[in-house]
Amino acid sequence: MLTKVRTATLSGIEGYPVTVETDLHSGLPGFHIVGLADTTIKEASKRIKPAIQNCGGTFPGEKVTVNLVPAGRPKEGSHFDLPIALGIIMLGSEVIELEDTAFIGEVSLDGTINGVRGALPLAICLRQAGIRNLVLPLENAAEVSILEDINLLPVAHLRDAAEYVLGIRKLPLYIRKEIERENEESGVDFAQVVGQESVKRAILVGAAGNHGILMMGSPGCGKTMMAKRIPGILPELTYEEKVEITGIYSVAGLLSPEHPIVNQRPFRSPHHNITQTGLIGGGVRPRPGELSLAHRGVLFLDELGEFDARVIDAMRQPVEEGIIRINRNLEEVIFPSKVMMVIAANPCKCGNLWDSRKICTCSAHQLEGYRRKLMGPFADRVDIHIKVNPVEKDNLMQYGETQLTKWMSTAEMREIVCRTRALQAERYRGEAFCCNGQLDEKGIRNYCSLGRESKELMMASYERLGLSMRGYSKILRMARTIADLSESDRIETEHVAEALMYRIDLETK
Amino acid sequence: MEIIIVRKGEPAYPDRLLEIKNPPKQLYCCGNLKLLSSRSVAVIGSRTSTVYGRNTAKSIGRCLAAAGITVVSGMAIGIDTCAHEGALEAGGMTAAVLGCGPDVCYPAENKLLMADIQRKGLIVTEYPPGTPASRYNFPNRNRIISGLCEATVVVQARNRSGALITAELAAEQGRDVFAVPGNIDSQYNLGNNKLIKEGAAPLVCVEDILEHLGISGVSEEDARSRLSDREFQVFEILNQEGEMTVDEVCLKTGFSPAYVTPILSVMEMKGFINSEMGKFFVKITPCK
Secondary structure, eight states, X not given: OEEEEEEEEEETTEEEEEEXXXXXXXXXXXXXXXXXXXXXXXXXXXXXXXXXXXXXXXXOSSEEEEXXXXXXXXXXXXXXXXXXXXXXXXXXXXXXXXXXXEEOOEEOTTSBEEOOTTXXXXXXXXXXXXXXXXXXXXXXXXHHTTOSSSEEEEESBHHHHHHHHTTSOOOOOOOOOOOOOOOOOOXXXXXXXXXXXXXXXXXXXXXXXTOOEEEEEOTTSSHHHHHHTSGGGSOOOOHHHHHHHHHHXXXXXXXXXXXXXXXXXXXXXXXXXXXXXXXXXXXXXXXXXXXXXXXXXXXXXXXXXXXXXXXXXXXXXXXXXXXXXXXXXXEEEEEEOOOEEEEEEOSSSSSOTTOTTSOOOOOHHHHHHHHHHHTSHHHHTOSEEEEEOOOOHHHHHHHHHOOOSOOOOHHHHHHHHHHHHHHHHHHTTTSSOOSGGGXXXXXXXXXXXXXXXXXXXXXXXXXXXXXXXXXXXXXXXXXXXXXXXXXXXXXXXXXXXXXXXXXXXXXXX | OOOEEEETTSTTSOHHHHTSXXXXXXXXEXXXXXXXXXXXXXXXXXXXXXXXXXXXXXXXXXXXHHTTOEEEEXXXXXXXXXXXXXXXXXXXXXXXXXXXXXXXXXXXXXXXXXXXXXXXXXXXXXXXXXXXXXXXXXXXXXXXXHHHOSEEEEEEOOTTOHHHHHHHHHHHTTOEEEEXXXXXXXXGGHHHHHHHHTTOEEOOSTHXXXXXXXXXXXXXXXXXXXXXXXXXXXXXXXXXXXXXXXXXXXXXXXXXXXXXXXHHHHHHHHTSEEEETTEEXXXXXXXX
């Protein structure tokens, strides 16, 4: 006697379909699961037997063998409980047609179905494999409902699922709630940032061209405040992006009933004592790290100087390539990591170096060590470097009185960013990159040509500042964005000049 | 390289040397003769020196040369060499006064430096070609070093260094003497510290000497002629206010950061302003 039930398993943040084959044959009573199952799945044998019995069913008194196909790839997750339990219940019974139905869910000893991690990526791969109906825990229905072309049949108890496969009853379809656009005013707006228009301008350039930003300045001058407002000025997520990000959060187990779907750009701000695994991702069963959780959003590293140097170094390649490769037993797992990097750093260890009213207590040795740590190869890969000064009290008063300078608000800035991004998308149609921040050497050659005058300025700065080739490319990329901001086809001298202001400063280098 | 003899009484003979007690009868020169009468400062010190001393000599050399001052020294190893090197690095002028013939390289390891100075600066000596280096010649040569210069800076000197003789001669000749303060428990600094005790002006930052010479980096006329109107407008405000952040410039002018930032950037490239610690200011001294 043999039954087959379809389900799927996770590999990183992607799923692949698995068929659960259950066979009953004569022999001493026993329950074996084969097919590179991990510990959670092996333990299913201990959960399923009492669960079936507690639902009033009988567990076969002969030898049960469960095989997970394809048998050569590792499988993990407690969501195999439901398909395995159903495979056993179906043995020797009349069942409904299940060719395009798949099952996921974790079973409690009393038969209750619990929610699982990674339901969305599992559903995505099953949909691709031709599955039309998905039986899943009630808890996961909201998150998977982002997929529109698959029938969701949520179940709360093993008995319901059993009665469904045996054709005794039908399961109600999950009714999709309109994904309410969480337009909740988060209460943060760039208009609240007073007297830092030049930094906001740099942030605008960064957001418009997707350049990384490093803000350096004394504590309390508003670096963190501004960083938190950056996701707000980025363009809204597309449907595909929402699915992608929700999938990552699903695997990480970060979705809650209140927020089953990620529909705003992520803002992740890991504490500086984070480990390499926490940031990059990894573990025995690879889980996404902060870099992947910030995918298509902002990764904010506050106090870069406090992070472990090796952790910073490990970020270099993922940030540049936009993906993380992790090799674990038998498999390579790929996590996405396209982030907008926003970094805040103090000018020195005690933070007072630039503050004329305070005294810096760092020794020359400490300053040098701090500088070396900060301005390493990682920071060199961040395009925009900007200094943030505290706003003087007198000026603050003046800002209140005169309305000379207009504060840019989040809404205004977002409009400009969206316009500029659209311009870039149009220009780079058919290219591997979609915004200026991603331009490679070839892209720079093709799209960032300079006029005679701006070339002269470039050459002058080349000599004066001792720019490296990388520094040169960075300035061209930024100049391209600044030109796009003013909707200019050509990169003019003033665009290059502004870009030069956002370079790494030699004095701190 | 051609050796030119400049005799006392000839127009090329520097006036400043005429002011001293026993001016040399003739100078054997190799290189740019104009340097004899240019504004110049002597940067001297011991052969045995510390890293601190050598670095300081180099940056003083660089700073003076960048300001258009000729750096005069004795081409000995140690401090002298560094002073020459600093000047050459900054692309400025430097003159070496030798205690041997103009065609003799002493010390021999400075052969490359000597060639460089000949090409870009000036080699001077009162000894005819072929004269070997001799210890009796050096104290004599020192009076020419101090005599050629408006001021003498002693960077680092041990207790009985020849540099102290030069400083003494400079004082006798009525020229200013600066000494770089040094660590008091290092014997390498005994000489220069003693000079300060005896009344030499301490050189507490490299720019001191320029201030003393009355050289300031950027003049307003220069700025007016080399900057565009919009740039000059921002320059004037910076000049009045001292140091300012970008946002303060915006507040003062009512311009947007997008307008002000490129202007500041270009002025920085043109060498009119400096930025440090996130603030901008008009350059006081043309070197940093």
